[in-house]
Amino acid sequence: MTTSILDIEHLSKSFGHKQVLKDVSFGVQAGHIIGLVGPNGAGKSTIMKAILGLFNYPEGKIMVDGEVVSPTSHQSMDEVGALIEYPGIYPFLTGYQHLHLFSKKTTSDTQVMDIVRKLRMDAYINRKAKTYSLGMKQKLGIALALVNNPRLVILDEPMNGLDPQSNKDLRNLILSYARSGTTFLISSHILSELEKLIDDIVVIDQGQIVYTQSMVTLESGSKKLLAFKTSDDVKASHILAQHGYQLDKSGGVSVIENGQNQMADMINLLTGNGINIEDVQHVHNDLETILLNLLKDDQVKGSK
Known part of the structure; x- marks a missing residue:
């Protein structure tokens, strides 16, 4: 029996006079890889930040593993890893020092080096982060999200700056973790890569969820x-x-x-x-074509 690790119910959020989320509701099954997709400014990053308890929201409820999440209630964050926008990196620390700094006491050096090896970071992990390229920093941010073996991982544009081999390494790593029961919520504009990974898709447009379904169902209808x-x-x-x-x-x-x-x-x-x-x-039809058709249909409905 599958269980839900993340539930978002009737979530709304405004910044000033601009409403960025409108009655957002969806659930995420444990062990699934979910793609959160939509146009720029649709509200994807805002949803991810809300899940991490980074700001208050006037309406709705977010629950991770059965516990409510807010800026004042985030015990369940111990089981969550995240990369949102750009990784926060200290320029004068090495990659290894970053991973050691953010590791739990229960995280062994073997676990740390296993992630380093799988992301092919061995050659530069002991260099100071100020010497890292964009792709190296991105991989360090991904490693930081995974280092404590969290049950839920939230990744915002994880393929940014990665070359084709690094994309393949990341894909294999995510699939490996998912097979072991880790849940992923991933937002990416690189739909060709996302399509190779996800079990389910959540489409957001103008702050509202316009479609949520399994990829099997979506592709069977295309x-x-x-x-x-x-x-x-x-x-x-x-x-x-x-x-x-x-x-x-x-x-x-x-x-x-x-x-x-x-x-x-x-x-x-x-x-x-x-x-x-x-x-x-x-x-x-590939995921990009399917997504464009969904958004086009939503805009047509919205204009009526």
Whole structure:
């Protein structure tokens, strides 16, 4: 039976006359990796800071592992690791000294060095942080969030400044922790990387949650296409339409899949009509396309 480690209920927050969160509610299951996505200024970082008890909120409730979180009540923060915006780094301390400084007494040096190794920080972990590049500082911030083996980890734009190999190392590390039961709430604009990680998605727009669902459900509802490249695309499209195949309007010869094994039948149909098949591919909407469609639908609803 899955249990919820984070519950946000009817959370609202304003800064001055600007309301940045409006009746935000969602839950996070233990051991899941959740993507919190939306446009710039939608309220993602504000939600994360509220979870960490960094400011008061006039309405709503936040509970981490069954305990209420606020600036005056944050016992459950002992089980939470976080990287919000840019990591707070002391320039004259080494990376190792940072990790030692923020480690609990129960965190062994073996645990610390295991994270260092997995993030490939060995070569510079004993250098002063003032010599670190942006990517090195980012990896140190991620290591600080993970060093005490927290049950819930909150990461705001963790891929910032990371090269492709470092992104892969981070992805493997997050998946490894999640398999051991750690829960992640991750906000990132690099949706191609986020898509490889997350179990569930929460979409926020203009301070309101507009969609929350598992990735399996989201992807199952997205459009899947068979895209053909032929010797005569115009004729191929006409023949397929005549035989009842539903063509996508995105251009080219793109047929909407209906879950049946259509490819062989369509190839036979086209070649039987003198059309050569040069290429055929399965195409599905990526997370960026799905997100843009969700936000577009939300804006249309909001304008009515």
